[in-house]
Amino acid sequence: MKRDQIKRRPMADTVLASLEPEAKEYREPDGDNLYFRVKPNGTKSWQLRYKKASGAWSFMGIGGYGNGAHQLTGEQARRKARELRESTAQGGDVMLTKRAKKAAELEAANSTFEHLAREWHALKSKTWTEGTATRTIGALEKHVFPVFGRRSFAEILPKEWMDFLLAMEKTGIVEQTSRVRGMCKEVYDLARVTGRATHNPLEGLSKYLLKKPVENYAHVPxxxxxxxxxxxxxxxxxxxxxxxxxxxxxxxxxxxxxxxxxxxxxxxxxxxxxxxxxxxxxxxxxxxxxxxxxxxxxxxxxxxxxxxxxxxxxxxxxxxxxxxxxxxxxxxxxxxxxxxxxxxxxxxxxxxxxxxxxxxxxxxxxxxxxxxxxxxxxxxxxxxxxxxxxxxxxxxxxxxxxxxxxxxxxxx
Structure with missing residues (x-):
């Protein structure tokens, strides 16, 4: 579809998907200073036109076009542009707002229990055999990450850990429960010694859990x-x-x-x-x-x-x-x-x-x-x-x- 055939704006996704590239890059306005950019190689993306604190106008990319990861449909791009405009302080710079938002998102991602646990695993596995490293991360991925992986490790309460471990215990995997508790406790120890936590929510929980059976490598008399x-x-x-x-x-x-x-x-x-x-x-x-x-x-x-x-x-x-x-x-x-x-x-x-x-x-x-x-x-x-x-x-x-x-x- 040629861009001179566009009949209304905001543009429908069928129009956005069918727009053809030209010899030179071009931008088509979608409304409220949101623009759709098409490059000669066919790459399509969204840009927001905004005014800097100095009064000069500029363009800022807010994402590629499509349905994949890090891509935005028309509706998603308009919503994101609206959020950026609304979050910009009067006379402020939308670019600064975007950077602050990305920094906050990055900080949130780095504070999840899974991120901390993988950091701990990377450090500890240097002294483990390949089998131990594989079994350890496998236990975390199977039991812990689905429950606490995306949570901020600082916000998970001792009672939540207790309930989680008791639920594991009830399935009959007492030894595995004990191992998982030990792993997670060490993960929080890493947070403490690196200044990211002041207490360990798994401290003392072992007193109220079934004891790990003594390892009995059976052998005949x-x-x-x-x-x-x-x-x-x-x-x-x-x-x-x-x-x-x-x-x-x-x-x-x-x-x-x-x-x-x-x-x-x-x-x-x-x-x-x-x-x-x-x-x-x-x-x-x-x-x-x-x-x-x-x-x-x-x-x-x-x-x-x-x-x-x-x-x-x-x-x-x-x-x-x-x-x-x-x-x-x-x-x-x-x-x-x-x-x-x-x-x-x-x-x-x-x-x-x-x-x-x-x-x-x-x-x-x-x-x-x-x-x-x-x-x-x-x-x-x-x-x-x-x-x-x-x-x-x-x-x-x-x-x-x-x-x-x-x-x-x-x-x-």
């Missing part, structure tokens, strides 16, 4: 371990999980560290596994000595999954590791639901090694338990030679347990 070892070695459903369960039992690593491992982390000739810092709980590299039995299992696994980057590639997507419940479900199929977990093998290793007289520092180093402070400056090869000897003994000990010919004599 010593007299049932031989039967468990034999069951794992004959696991019939998937060869990679059969091998994985045995590696978990003899390496004392975290389940996620093994499940997400890639072949590039292993030096089978040297008998070493270097877990990179980004996959470790404390963001420090960890060197794991591999016993003769572990090397044999890894070489067997290499024939199964060696063509993939990961030791345990997912069945649906080989670029991702197996499900985080894969080993747990395997133990369940063997009849050990609630009695043995992947993490429970770390407890068994710690108990057995300590009971047989191995140096507790060597055991703690194998478990990648590192103290904070100066003593926490970590050397990935700490006690490596001692740990090689210790973990070979442990692998041999598990073999004897599985064979049923162990006489329990604790080392001096």
């Amino acid at each position: 010593a007299d049932e371990l031989p039967a468990l070892l034999r069951a794992m070695r004959s696991y019939p459903h998937a060869s990679d999980l059969r091998i994985g369960l045995q590696l978990l039992s003899m390496l004392a690593c975290r389940t996620s560290e093994l499940r997400e491992a890639s072949w590039t982390e292993f030096d089978l000739n040297a008998g070493l596994w270097l877990i990179p810092a980004q996959r470790m709980k404390r963001r420090r590299e960890h060197l794991v000595p591999l016993s003769r039995q572990a090397l044999e299992l890894l070489k067997e696994l290499q024939h199964i999954t060696g063509g993939y980057p990961l030791l345990f590639p997912g069945r649906g997507d080989a670029s991702k590791p197996r499900s985080n419940t894969a080993f747990l479900m395997a133990l369940r199929r063997l009849g050990y639901e609630g009695r043995q977990t992947g993490h429970g093998f770390r407890h068994l290793a710690s108990t057995i090694l300590n009971e047989h007289g191995f140096d507790s520092q060597h055991v703690e180093a194998q478990l990648s338990h590192v103290k904070d402070g100066v003593r926490g400056v970590y050397d990935k090869s700490t006690y490596l030679e001692q740990r090689k000897t210790m973990m070979q003994w442990y692998a041999d000990h598990l073999d004897k347990l599985a064979a049923g010919n162990v006489v329990e004599l604790k080392r001096a």
Whole structure:
């Protein structure tokens, strides 16, 4: 549509949408100093003609034309222009009013709980594993942001937080409720130390909520371990999980560290596994000595999954590791639901090694338990030679347990 065909103003949206560009940019008045601008490339937008405090006239863009984000239909543009005119003080500058409004909107956006929580997450995730960072923001996005995300964090009352957490608790997710409360409390701690809040509305709420269950990484008692070892070695459903369960039992690593491992982390000739810092709980590299039995299992696994980057590639997507419940479900199929977990093998290793007289520092180093402070400056090869000897003994000990010919004599 040519602009000389416009018959009435304000212009209908059908007219605005059909106006054709020309060789030069042009403006068409819509009424009350609101203009519709059309550029040669077809871009359309709204401009408000206003008088500056100096008395000079000028144009100010108030948005593009359309129905998308940051775009205005005819009715929306007229309403916005009217609001700007009405909010302008007599003799004032509408541009200053617009800037003040944008500043207020920006300040409001930056004061929402979601904005503060994402800032906290960005700071904390520098010291977390990728899995922890993903789970944390996922819990906030699922439970908290739909309720409080767009609210100003300073305006949310303690009672609102209490009601929210009690409602979560009633769904039966007590542990998740406890974690969410802890996250949100830390978010407000960030606001306090940065001078954006003077109190924490979640302070003291834990006294009135159900206690988070003590983490119980279930593991079988010593007299049932031989039967468990034999069951794992004959696991019939998937060869990679059969091998994985045995590696978990003899390496004392975290389940996620093994499940997400890639072949590039292993030096089978040297008998070493270097877990990179980004996959470790404390963001420090960890060197794991591999016993003769572990090397044999890894070489067997290499024939199964060696063509993939990961030791345990997912069945649906080989670029991702197996499900985080894969080993747990395997133990369940063997009849050990609630009695043995992947993490429970770390407890068994710690108990057995300590009971047989191995140096507790060597055991703690194998478990990648590192103290904070100066003593926490970590050397990935700490006690490596001692740990090689210790973990070979442990692998041999598990073999004897599985064979049923162990006489329990604790080392001096």
